[in-house]
Amino acid sequence: MTDSGATLAEGDFSGLSAYERAGLEGKDPRCIPIKIDAPLPVGEAIVAPEYSKAEHEIWAFLYKRQCEILPGRACRAYMQGLEALQLPSDRIPALSELSLTLEKATHWRVARTPGLLHEQDFFEALANRLFPSTDYIREQHELDYTPAPDLFHDVFGHMPMITEPDFADFYQRYGQASLRATGANRRKLESFHWFTVEFGLVQEDGEPRIYGNGIVSSYQETFHALGHEVEVRPFDPEAMGAQSYEVWHLQPILYVVDSFEALKQGFEDWAGGQLGLL
Numbered sequence: 136m137t138d139s140g141a142t143l144a145e146g147d148f149s150g151l152s153a154y155e156r157a158g159l160e161g162k163d164p165r166c167i168p169i170k171i172d173a174p175l176p177v178g179e180a181i182v183a184p185e186y187s188k189a190e191h192e193i194w195a196f197l198y199k200r201q202c203e204i205l206p207g208r209a210c211r212a213y214m215q216g217l218e219a220l221q222l223p224s225d226r227i228p229a230l231s232e233l234s235l236t237l238e239k240a241t242h243w244r245v246a247r248t249p250g251l252l253h254e255q256d257f258f259e260a261l262a263n264r265l266f267p268s269t270d271y272i273r274e275q276h277e278l279d280y281t282p283a284p285d286l287f288h289d290v291f292g293h294m295p296m297i298t299e300p301d302f303a304d305f306y307q308r309y310g311q312a313s314l315r316a317t318g319a320n321r322r323k324l325e326s327f328h329w330f331t332v333e334f335g336l337v338q339e340d341g342e343p344r345i346y347g348n349g350i351v352s353s354y355q356e357t358f359h360a361l362g363h364e365v366e367v368r369p370f371d372p373e374a375m376g377a378q379s380y381e382v383w384h385l386q387p388i389l390y391v392v393d394s395f396e397a398l399k400q401g402f403e404d405w406a407g408g409q410l411g412l413l
């Protein structure tokens with residue numbers, strides 16, 4: 136909510152999201168949410184930009200590097216989703232084509248966003264099974280980590296999991312609940328999103344595996360998330376909703392869920408029951 140931030144006293148960031156606080160603290164402007172005033176182009180209406188050779192090369196580098204380290208670390212659903220998307224290894228894919236794949240898999244579609252969306256617009260899109268994706272790629276000096284969304288994060292990180300039916304349903308329900316949430320509940324849902332969609336782990340064959348897109352799209356986080364420095368806690372929506380985090384460093388605490396069915400059901404029970412949002 137960049138518009139509301141201007142009315143706050145200096146240093147009073149209570150009630151703002153981590154991204155909003157970052158924006159007000161003068162950090163990367165790509166982290167400042169955008170309020171859209173016209174519908175985003177969706178599916179076949181998305182026109183792909185002309186990418187430079189250097190931009191395609193950044194994609195190729197990131198794609199190769201992650202594909203080498205994800206097998207055995209990322210969960211099966213993510214790896215199957217990656218396979219289903221048939222991402223090219225040497226060039227940036229077109230969002231319009233990815234939208235068709237998601238539509239066939241789980242009736243989601245892709246909307247092209249000019250940047251990080253204002254949360255109301257973001258939730259509205261999710262509630263309508265629309266995934267807002269950027270179409271620009273990070274710069275050469277940001278290969279290891281970028282706190283702002285770019286298409287590698289959105290496409291390679293987010294889209295594979297949206298092909299998983301329970302995750303896809305959960306994500307829509309998340310959008311619906313968030314649209315109804317205000318105040319403290321909104322903040323709880325934002326933290327829950329961080330510890331699931333962005334940085335979630337799932338138990339598989341007795342071991343935690345990665346599904347959070349902030350991890351699968353980051354070289355450092357992929358190693359860090361399954362290493363000894365991270366405190367892995369059991370899935371607990373209320374605790375996750377209350378847990379603080381910040382977007383600029385490797386994550387010290389992660390939560391592991393038993394399955395995507397458990398994620399969907401656990402969210403329904405929490406957001407629909409305790410929070411009264413569904």
Ligand SMILES: [Fe+2]
Binds near residue numbers: 284333348
């Ligand atoms: Fe993300």
